[in-house]
Amino acid sequence: MAEDFVIRGAQVCLPDGVRTTDIAVADGKIAGIGDGLSARDVVEAEGMLLLSGAIDPHVHYNEPGRTDWEGWATGSLASAAGGASCVFEMPLNAHPPTLDAESFDLKRRAAEASSVVDFGLWGGLTPVNLDKMRELGERGVIGFKAFLSSSGLDDFRRSDRETLRQGMKIAADLGLPVATHAEDEEMVARLAAEAKAAERCGVRDYLASRPIAAEVAAIREACELAGETGCKLYIVHVSCGEGLDVVAEAKKRGVDVTAETCPHYLTFNEDDVEKIGADAKCAPPLRNEATRADMISRVKRGDVDTLGTDHSPCPPSMKQGDDFFAIWGGIMGAQQFIPGLFGAGLDSETVARLTGPNVAARFGLTGRKGSIAVGYDADLLLIDPRRVCEVTASGLLTRHPISAYIGRRFPVSVRNVWVRGTCAWSEQSGRGGATGRLVKGRAAK
Numbered sequence: 077m078a079e080d081f082v083i084r085g086a087q088v089c090l091p092d093g094v095r096t097t098d099i100a101v102a103d104g105k106i107a108g109i110g111d112g113l114s115a116r117d118v119v120e121a122e123g124m125l126l127l128s129g130a131i132d133p134h135v136h137y138n139e140p141g142r143t144d145w146e147g148w149a150t151g152s153l154a155s156a157a158g159g160a161s162c163v164f165e166m167p168l169n170a171h172p173p174t175l176d177a178e179s180f181d182l183k184r185r186a187a188e189a190s191s192v193v194d195f196g197l198w199g200g201l202t203p204v205n206l207d208k209m210r211e212l213g214e215r216g217v218i219g220f221k222a223f224l225s226s227s228g229l230d231d232f233r234r235s236d237r238e239t240l241r242q243g244m245k246i247a248a249d250l251g252l253p254v255a256t257h258a259e260d261e262e263m264v265a266r267l268a269a270e271a272k273a274a275e276r277c278g279v280r281d282y283l284a285s286r287p288i289a290a291e292v293a294a295i296r297e298a299c300e301l302a303g304e305t306g307c308k309l310y311i312v313h314v315s316c317g318e319g320l321d322v323v324a325e326a327k328k329r330g331v332d333v334t335a336e337t338c339p340h341y342l343t344f345n346e347d348d349v350e351k352i353g354a355d356a357k358c359a360p361p362l363r364n365e366a367t368r369a370d371m372i373s374r375v376k377r378g379d380v381d382t383l384g385t386d387h388s389p390c391p392p393s394m395k396q397g398d399d400f401f402a403i404w405g406g407i408m409g410a411q412q413f414i415p416g417l418f419g420a421g422l423d424s425e426t427v428a429r430l431t432g433p434n435v436a437a438r439f440g441l442t443g444r445k446g447s448i449a450v451g452y453d454a455d456l457l458l459i460d461p462r463r464v465c466e467v468t469a470s471g472l473l474t475r476h477p478i479s480a481y482i483g484r485r486f487p488v489s490v491r492n493v494w495v496r497g498t499c500a501w502s503e504q505s506g507r508g509g510a511t512g513r514l515v516k517g518r519a520a521k
């Protein structure tokens with residue numbers, strides 16, 4: 077059972093602004109907000125920032141089946157240390173992938189056994205499991221993930237236009253969002269084949285094979301189909317302003333679409349990919365400096381709805397080799413989530429909104445998670461804004477000490493994360509006693 081306590085004197089990000097006040101936690105819930113609150117246990121937090129624990133809507137932990145890549149124990153601890161109290165885990169990298177009720181149950185059991193943060197599970201939308209989407213909805217998936225380009229894994233197939241249309245109809249009926257990895261398959265496959273045929277397999281060749289035009293074309297297609305089917309659409313990892321423009325136009329037409337971006341698109345540019353190498357390979361790829369700077373202004377302006385890490389780990393052996401196309405794509409960044417966002421120059425209110433209420437609203441968790449308000453789960457994130465944190469390989473909590481962020485310094489550090497009132501992570505003492513629970517999506521009873 078969670079201990080009751082008070083967090084005293086922090087600058088608290090509340091739904092209506094930032095205020096210095098006290099927060100009381102009882103029975104795992106936020107029980108009171110106001111000055112002069114007391115309890116037997118008090119966390120003195122003067123000068124600290126208190127946010128609702130981040131909800132990271134986009135992580136890959138790869139368990140069951142590929143725990144040599146990451147796993148729930150290490151992945152969720154890294155997420156907690158990065159400021160998250162809840163994560164939504166993607167359906168493709170586990171084996172079996174999350175394509176039916178049975179695979180959902182397997183993953184749920186693995187997560188309940190070792191996750192330190194609460195978790196939602198994405199189900200897959202692929203050509204082979206349209207008839208299983210309803211059972212996934214009933215089990216409680218938070219939404220469905222579809223790839224418009226190849227996923228890189230043979231057992232999680234790409235959706236062609238007709239599959240996506242059919243899947244969106246079912247998702248709309250269930251009231252669940254569809255997330256799309258939006259890059260145009262025809263364009264990226266052709267460009268990759270041309271580069272490989274010419275034996276151009278370096279960093280710049282890879283970057284050139286996944287242009288902004290491919291991303292924009294796929295976002296446009298997904299928005300069109302979402303409009304047609306009435307499906308809630310969630311575009312993951314938008315990397316460029318042009319992509320956000322397509323989303324904004326679709327919103328104006330009445331399409332129910334939101335855009336996510338990731339800290340790495342706000343932190344690194346394509347020159348960094350050359351410097352860092354394989355650890356900074358992802359898809360869509362990191363863009364040029366002008367695009368990175370533009371993405372930061374757009375996040376500040378409100379063009380981006382949510383932020384997720386797309387923490388995408390793999391073993392060191394898959395991050396090696398001379399052929400940049402063959403190296404596994406994915407940036408491991410769960411542990412740098414919230415510090416990385418402050419490092420990109422975002423203020424606490426923007427960070428709080430895009431990792432809290434906006435995520436909760438999109439996935440039907442408003443009233444329970446994502447804000448500091450009485451009656452909400454006591455998912456809390458205490459940040460020390462005076463303590464710089466530097467990313468070192470030895471400080472990484474992930475299974476493999478790999479991260480594009482190694483050597484980076486952030487202006488803030490994560491002090492504590494509580495999940496429903498129980499410590500999940502403390503900078504002083506490491507892992508706490510929290511155990512994660514399933515957070516169900518809208519279609520579950």
Ligand SMILES: [Zn+2]
Pocket residue numbers: 134136166386388
């Ligand atoms: Zn991803």
